Amino acid sequence: xxYVNIRIAGSLSREQxxxxxxxxxDTLERVAGKPASYTYIAFDELPEENxxxxxxxxxxx
Amino acid sequence: xxYVNIRIAGSLSREQxxxxxxxxxDTLERVAGKPASYTYIAFDELPEENxxxxxxxxxxx
Amino acid sequence: xxYVNIRIAGSLSREQxxxxxxxxxDTLERVAGKPASYTYIAFDELPEENxxxxxxxxxxx
Amino acid sequence: xxYVNIRIAGSLSREQxxxxxxxxxDTLERVAGKPASYTYIAFDELPEENxxxxxxxxxxx
Amino acid sequence: xxYVNIRIAGSLSREQxxxxxxxxxDTLERVAGKPASYTYIAFDELPEENxxxxxxxxxxx
Amino acid sequence: xxYVNIRIAGSLSREQxxxxxxxxxDTLERVAGKPASYTYIAFDELPEENxxxxxxxxxxx
Numbered sequence: 001x002x003y004v005n006i007r008i009a010g011s012l013s014r015e016q017x018x019x020x021x022x023x024x025x026d027t028l029e030r031v032a033g034k035p036a037s038y039t040y041i042a043f044d045e046l047p048e049e050n051x052x053x054x055x056x057x058x059x060x061x
Numbered sequence: 062x063x064y065v066n067i068r069i070a071g072s073l074s075r076e077q078x079x080x081x082x083x084x085x086x087d088t089l090e091r092v093a094g095k096p097a098s099y100t101y102i103a104f105d106e107l108p109e110e111n112x113x114x115x116x117x118x119x120x121x122x
Numbered sequence: 123x124x125y126v127n128i129r130i131a132g133s134l135s136r137e138q139x140x141x142x143x144x145x146x147x148d149t150l151e152r153v154a155g156k157p158a159s160y161t162y163i164a165f166d167e168l169p170e171e172n173x174x175x176x177x178x179x180x181x182x183x
Numbered sequence: 184x185x186y187v188n189i190r191i192a193g194s195l196s197r198e199q200x201x202x203x204x205x206x207x208x209d210t211l212e213r214v215a216g217k218p219a220s221y222t223y224i225a226f227d228e229l230p231e232e233n234x235x236x237x238x239x240x241x242x243x244x
Numbered sequence: 245x246x247y248v249n250i251r252i253a254g255s256l257s258r259e260q261x262x263x264x265x266x267x268x269x270d271t272l273e274r275v276a277g278k279p280a281s282y283t284y285i286a287f288d289e290l291p292e293e294n295x296x297x298x299x300x301x302x303x304x305x
Numbered sequence: 306x307x308y309v310n311i312r313i314a315g316s317l318s319r320e321q322x323x324x325x326x327x328x329x330x331d332t333l334e335r336v337a338g339k340p341a342s343y344t345y346i347a348f349d350e351l352p353e354e355n356x357x358x359x360x361x362x363x364x365x366x
Binding site: 265280 | 311312314349351353354355356358359360361362366
């Protein structure tokens with residue numbers, strides 16, 4: 001541990017995922033003392049049709 | 062918040078997702094006083110091969 | 123299935139949970155044809171200190 | 184219940200999923216007295232690009 | 245990875261958790277070739293009032 | 306969205322949670338263009354008895 005799950009609608013580039021993973025792992029090590037080698041980060045990229053805010057799917061216009 | 066995650070085996074049509082999202086958002090506002098604009102709903106549609114009940118994958122016959 | 127996970131900051135009364143569970147189960151049966159007996163609903167009530175929006179914990183004033 | 188979510192990077196064959204589901208369902212029945220018919224198991228197979236350990240995406244070389 | 249999340253209503257004894265964790269880790273190593281040292285297992289024990297099946301909270305009589 | 310779930314064994318101080326939430330929200334805004342006001346972060350602090358690595362509960366000695 002820790003296990004971090006990042007869920008977004010839409011997609012991220014590989015470069016964005018790499019940078020986000022590196023920064024969050026660093027945050028958890030620096031702030032909470034969690035060794036980097038124990039930090040798992042899993043990204044879930046959902047279709048916009050599969051995410052709703054305020055009762056509206058995000059692919060609506 | 063709230064964050065609601067709906068996980069099913071198989072798929073839903075866009076119309077079903079829209080209706081489910083609208084009704085759940087309404088339920089949470091009416092019953093629990095959660096403002097609609099704060100409610101996130103995320104749908105995960107899993108292949109039937111990825112869901113088991115009673116130790117059997119759902120794509121079995 | 124379906125499996126529905128409802129995550130909120132703060133708490134709900136037993137009556138609210140019962141009503142929410144009944145309504146969501148009904149929604150999934152009526153809209154998506156999911157038999158009520160297969161629908162699991164799990165509530166997670168998090169301390170406000172454990173939920174952040176816009177980078178601020180919800181117990182902040 | 185129980186609801187078990189197995190998340191991996193990469194993929195599993197159908198035969199692996201079937202065997203894992205059968206064994207875990209058996210474990211929960213034998214060790215914890217949970218009737219097999221109530222046990223749901225959901226597999227999430229993530230692209231290696233979507234999983235990081237130690238701040239590195241798993242598809243890196 | 246893998247990351248396994250086991251969610252139940254009610255509680256498990258420490259001995260049950262230990263045995264379940266050992267067996268699932270063994271299953272994933274033997275069946276899917278996942279090294280034991282990479283397998284994380286997280287147990288969530290929910291109050292029965294926080295779990296519904298068929299629209300009824302599990303603490304109902 | 307995004308929705309970020311941070312799961313650890315043991316606990317974090319309020320100050321650690323606040324700092325982690327602020328940094329991750331900033332990372333997602335700066336790297337991925339996600340407006341801070343849409344980012345939800347939920348922390349789950351599990352008892353060490355409820356987390357296993359390599360088939361051993363973390364409270365073992």
